Amino acid sequence: MNQRDDVNKRKADHIQICLNDDVNGIGITTGFEQFSFIHQALPDLDFTEINVETFFLEKKVATPFLISSMTGGTEKAMTINQNLAIAAEEKGWSFGVGSGRAAVEDPERAYTFRIRKYAPSIPIIANVGAVQLNYGFGVDECKKIVDLVEADALVLHLNSLQELIQPEGNTNFRGLFQKIEELCKSFHLPIGVKEVGWGINSELAGRLFDVGISFIDVAGAGGTNWSQVEKLRSTDPLKRAVADAISGLGIPTSECLLDIKQNEGTGTLIASGGLGNGVEAAKAIALGADLAGFGRSILAEAVTSEKALIERFTQTEFELKAAMFSIGAASINELKNTSYIKRVRY
Amino acid sequence: MNQRDDVNKRKADHIQICLNDDVNGIGITTGFEQFSFIHQALPDLDFTEINVETFFLEKKVATPFLISSMTGGTEKAMTINQNLAIAAEEKGWSFGVGSGRAAVEDPERAYTFRIRKYAPSIPIIANVGAVQLNYGFGVDECKKIVDLVEADALVLHLNSLQELIQPEGNTNFRGLFQKIEELCKSFHLPIGVKEVGWGINSELAGRLFDVGISFIDVAGAGGTNWSQVEKLRSTDPLKRAVADAISGLGIPTSECLLDIKQNEGTGTLIASGGLGNGVEAAKAIALGADLAGFGRSILAEAVTSEKALIERFTQTEFELKAAMFSIGAASINELKNTSYIKRVRY
Amino acid sequence: MNQRDDVNKRKADHIQICLNDDVNGIGITTGFEQFSFIHQALPDLDFTEINVETFFLEKKVATPFLISSMTGGTEKAMTINQNLAIAAEEKGWSFGVGSGRAAVEDPERAYTFRIRKYAPSIPIIANVGAVQLNYGFGVDECKKIVDLVEADALVLHLNSLQELIQPEGNTNFRGLFQKIEELCKSFHLPIGVKEVGWGINSELAGRLFDVGISFIDVAGAGGTNWSQVEKLRSTDPLKRAVADAISGLGIPTSECLLDIKQNEGTGTLIASGGLGNGVEAAKAIALGADLAGFGRSILAEAVTSEKALIERFTQTEFELKAAMFSIGAASINELKNTSYIKRVRY
Amino acid sequence: MNQRDDVNKRKADHIQICLNDDVNGIGITTGFEQFSFIHQALPDLDFTEINVETFFLEKKVATPFLISSMTGGTEKAMTINQNLAIAAEEKGWSFGVGSGRAAVEDPERAYTFRIRKYAPSIPIIANVGAVQLNYGFGVDECKKIVDLVEADALVLHLNSLQELIQPEGNTNFRGLFQKIEELCKSFHLPIGVKEVGWGINSELAGRLFDVGISFIDVAGAGGTNWSQVEKLRSTDPLKRAVADAISGLGIPTSECLLDIKQNEGTGTLIASGGLGNGVEAAKAIALGADLAGFGRSILAEAVTSEKALIERFTQTEFELKAAMFSIGAASINELKNTSYIKRVRY
Numbered sequence A, B, C, D: 001m002n003q004r005d006d007v008n009k010r011k012a013d014h015i016q017i018c019l020n021d022d023v024n025g026i027g028i029t030t031g032f033e034q035f036s037f038i039h040q041a042l043p044d045l046d047f048t049e050i051n052v053e054t055f056f057l058e059k060k061v062a063t064p065f066l067i068s069s070m071t072g073g074t075e076k077a078m079t080i081n082q083n084l085a086i087a088a089e090e091k092g093w094s095f096g097v098g099s100g101r102a103a104v105e106d107p108e109r110a111y112t113f114r115i116r117k118y119a120p121s122i123p124i125i126a127n128v129g130a131v132q133l134n135y136g137f138g139v140d141e142c143k144k145i146v147d148l149v150e151a152d153a154l155v156l157h158l159n160s161l162q163e164l165i166q167p168e169g170n171t172n173f174r175g176l177f178q179k180i181e182e183l184c185k186s187f188h189l190p191i192g193v194k195e196v197g198w199g200i201n202s203e204l205a206g207r208l209f210d211v212g213i214s215f216i217d218v219a220g221a222g223g224t225n226w227s228q229v230e231k232l233r234s235t236d237p238l239k240r241a242v243a244d245a246i247s248g249l250g251i252p253t254s255e256c257l258l259d260i261k262q263n264e265g266t267g268t269l270i271a272s273g274g275l276g277n278g279v280e281a282a283k284a285i286a287l288g289a290d291l292a293g294f295g296r297s298i299l300a301e302a303v304t305s306e307k308a309l310i311e312r313f314t315q316t317e318f319e320l321k322a323a324m325f326s327i328g329a330a331s332i333n334e335l336k337n338t339s340y341i342k343r344v345r346y
């Protein structure tokens, strides 16, 4: 197989595995089940007035939901991205596309990222692995990626433990912080940083905001576990053997939020990692997030059709509003500042 | 189907579903299992002297038990109400009838609420959804309802999340607090407020007592979950899909009591929501309630016969007294003020 | 059936049910599983030197173990008592016989209590329900009982919740404390007080020690649940129905000890209720008990033969010594004063 | 059977039982599952630079891993020891051999300990039961053992509860502390002390370091339970019966570390007892250990071949480094001093 086929295969594998296999971490959850809303039996509210609009990347969006960066590069990814784009535009979700590295390395793949036409108004975020800054990527490559996507921002993903198990993994993270800082200073668009399922804690979030990162997506533990995904792709007996031992690593998504909330943020905070429904999204926002991101849990619909996705998005929004109705919050701002949530388990 | 048939169908569905299906919340309990009585091995007490009389709505009642508002309006409801009334009179339970809205809207249904003849001495409480005050109901309609029932009081139920999933739901709760306050001031009978399974917390209870509400029934989470019930009735795929995500919302019944107890009440406090036996009722009273209400857990007997109900009521009273014997409490007042209860789990 | 047959039947039922049925409380344990010894890897100790002798009722005994009051009155009880007496004498256990009430009421049964000849040296404790002091029993009857058994002491059992479910139950406990006090003052032998599986807390223990009771056996919850036993005997549907609801009542045995330990005792403290082996007995002593009592868990051996009992007693003693070896305690006194135990769960 | 056959049989039994049977303690774990690393999403680190070298017994070793003392004396033990030695030398593990007592008592067995030729550079530790100092062993016998093994140190094992259940057990531990102190003063090589699965707490560790012991291996509870192993070998019904009751004794491995860490050590601390992979080893080091020891969990590979062992050792090292990569620790020293670990459960 040449390199292009390799990458195609990897992308296809990721989707197949995420759709069909058990790729949860072992002995670890998001922690949202430990929090309960304090129901307000007499909300001073007409349910139909509940407004979940918010702002992201200087655009007004109908919902505080984000499609977590997932795919691109292959024919199937094109279909998925198109479905996602149409549904996101229709329902007012922000949209993170998958890593654009393949498209830079092989321009024939570029078309799979040209989804702005399907989603003219919503924030779209281009994506690339931060570690690529240590493997030949710089401002120019990043610019190619955002241009291709006609993106509003670029998000760099941190995925050390995925690279570790991934057959083709790049594991030199030394000096990356400085490179991120420089990119941030010279780039023409806002830059965000996300994990892919092991979480970001307050110390790192603080340092990143300090050097000009405009949003952090914690992408914490409790959802898709990428060392498990890569294990299922690997033929290396060592890496396969290792994956289970490390499958409990990572910071639960709710822990990331609690930790970061204490050091009141200077930028936008996105909660993702293991979110499955709108009530969990509501908890994430009540614990400090500005937006809530969904990855693997919407993949089945994304593969199916834009219609399936639109139904799912409608459901998620309804669930969020139901939780808001329960505590009498009329807007995302009220939800974010509610005192009607508390820890009930440890 | 015309509107009358609709309502008939809804009432019948509620009863069938509550009798046959699993309609508990998911991942939530009343919390009473977290509390234990501190047994007093040498009670200075003759069991036969234990007296569970109390006062409710200025009437002396033989027990501190309340039949939670359930039904009315259909032929089957009539049978249930008659059984309940006879057993309540016989065993000294207070009796909350189901919502009288249907009877006001369709006078042919009124007869199903005429149960005062079967229960001349006990407190009877008429019932209507508070949200109806936003949908055309006022003092006159409320008066019709209490007159029909020859009630000692009217209780307004708060059921925001039920209305949300209910096919015919009314979800405008805006401004209701003021309307409740006004009704309270102009009405000739005492007014109470209850939830239907999501609980009332101390803040709201305090505000309601302050404007003249004379009793609060917390109707907390851990028992019947009305979004689950409505899910089973619904044909709307969106609402069906949403119900599970929201099935963990609500404040556990014991939490409501603990919360309210701290702000020593100015009115009567009723504990309900998931009560299954007299020992749980005893815990509820020891945690601050004046009365303990039973809904779905007595429905099977209510459908069967007055005899089955009387046996069940006798059993519940015996269980309450057994718990009182265990801690040496001779009266409801002693039970309410006992220090022989403590939290043993979290 | 005449009254004698009744009592015979009751005694036989108790034994059969305790041997064959599940009569544990529901949702309640002794709590000993929440405590761990802090192992001392280098005990300054020869295992063979570990000495578990102690004093009870002014007699030196080879072990701190007590056979909890169980039976008497029937032919089968006679066999059990004889086995227990022989094994107790052989292995140095103290021996509580079952209630002597039947023997007083029907002298033909008296022979089943004449076991002193099989156990000349050990402490033997006669037993009667405290509540009988409200039903015709006084100093004379108590004297008859202890004489018959040639006992070193009399223990009064408190069993309010058993009497409640027991078909022939006596449930007037009013004024009993004063009667116990008087008996204590006028009686020629030491008087103890025990529960039968619901526990005694520090407040009551303190009051009893203050009026001259010389030992308390907490007989706490987590072992045999006597309302469950009586449920299985009962034909009264009400009592049968009630038993499950009350089956979680009672204070766990370890909780009784912790509670009483704080108010440093003025008399002997016996831990019983759900003890199954010598390690649990060691924990009980480390938590403050002077002796550890075994009821139902030795019943199978008691019914089988003195040989089976002697083996079981030898095993229990070995287990106790193993726990002592683990923490380097050479004597019961050292075990009682050890700091090498701690709570590890809640 | 003569004595030699006896010992042969015991050694063979231990291996067979440890390979085939469930010999875990009951109701007790190492506690490592209660601790989580705080993931650092942006480690300033190239994975390939992570260095896990450390020093032990004045030798530089490639890993902080130790093969826990296991076997010797039989033909099969010879194979195991040879495999272990070759793999240890190859992968830079330190190597504790099994008890040398048999070799001293029967010189024909000595050859099974002559494994220095397969492992010329790594630390090798000879082993004997501390209790043998009370049964005829002194400086001379210890010298014979270390000479035979060409060891860098001698470790004395404390195994009171194993001796108790072991058919041929020696249970006089009196005065051992002084004898250990004397041996320590007069011996030409460093002396360590280990348990075999019940743990060592800070008080004893401190006393041992104070008299010159140079390393402590806590060998805590949560892994192999030696009273269970001995139970399966025993034909004595008493000892078999007792084993289950005592199978929850011992201090969990993580508890030993936490306890000892507070009294900052004066010597080398080894964590063992129930370790199964490199992530647990990483936790052990982050909680204060210098080295991490593996016993039964590597036995299957040890019996199979040096190749299987080398693969397993490679895997364990990779797992350790993965955990270090997760928290950005580049060296064992950084891991030991990390603040990125916290208790998440109790």
Ligand SMILES: Cc1cc2nc3c(=O)[nH]c(=O)nc-3n(C[C@H](O)[C@H](O)[C@H](O)COP(=O)(O)O)c2cc1C
Pocket: A014, A015, A018, A068, A069, A070, A071, A097, A098, A099, A127, A156, A157, A194, A195, A196, A197, A219, A222, A223, A224, A272, A273, A274, A275, A293, A294, A295, A296, A297, A299
């Ligand atoms: C099929 C698939 C492909 C993904 N590809 C990328 C990617 O290219 N870039 C990225 O930053 N994250 C990628 N992710 C990670 C997600 O953005 C997300 O952080 C992670 O899956 C955890 O969220 P979840 O538990 O909701 O799935 C991918 C996830 C999935 C399921």
Ligand SMILES: Cc1cc2nc3c(=O)[nH]c(=O)nc-3n(C[C@H](O)[C@H](O)[C@H](O)COP(=O)(O)O)c2cc1C
Pocket: B014, B015, B018, B068, B069, B070, B071, B097, B098, B099, B127, B156, B157, B194, B195, B196, B197, B219, B222, B223, B224, B272, B273, B274, B275, B293, B294, B295, B296, B297, B299
């Ligand atoms: C069949 C049924 C019908 C009910 N109808 C009413 C009603 O008309 N008005 C009302 O306030 N509550 C109604 N409820 C709610 C109950 O009063 C109660 O608050 C709720 O079921 C929680 O208590 P439980 O867990 O004991 O069932 C109904 C409950 C049942 C089971």
Ligand SMILES: Cc1cc2nc3c(=O)[nH]c(=O)nc-3n(C[C@H](O)[C@H](O)[C@H](O)COP(=O)(O)O)c2cc1C
Pocket: C014, C015, C018, C068, C069, C070, C071, C097, C098, C099, C127, C156, C157, C194, C195, C196, C197, C219, C222, C223, C224, C272, C273, C274, C275, C293, C294, C295, C296, C297, C299
């Ligand atoms: C068969 C049987 C008969 C008993 N009879 C008596 C009795 O006559 N008097 C008494 O004080 N307790 C009696 N008990 C209660 C025990 O003394 C003990 O307090 C109780 O069973 C709890 O201990 P356990 O969990 O170890 O069984 C009896 C127990 C059993 C199992």
Ligand SMILES: Cc1cc2nc3c(=O)[nH]c(=O)nc-3n(C[C@H](O)[C@H](O)[C@H](O)COP(=O)(O)O)c2cc1C
Pocket: D014, D015, D018, D068, D069, D070, D071, D097, D098, D099, D127, D156, D157, D194, D195, D196, D197, D219, D222, D223, D224, D272, D273, D274, D275, D293, D294, D295, D296, D297, D299
């Ligand atoms: C087969 C086998 C033989 C052992 N023999 C010895 C021994 O001779 N000396 C010793 O100190 N420990 C011996 N041990 C105990 C181990 O060193 C270790 O402390 C114990 O098994 C707990 O660690 P683990 O849970 O990793 O197995 C032996 C363990 C095994 C599995």
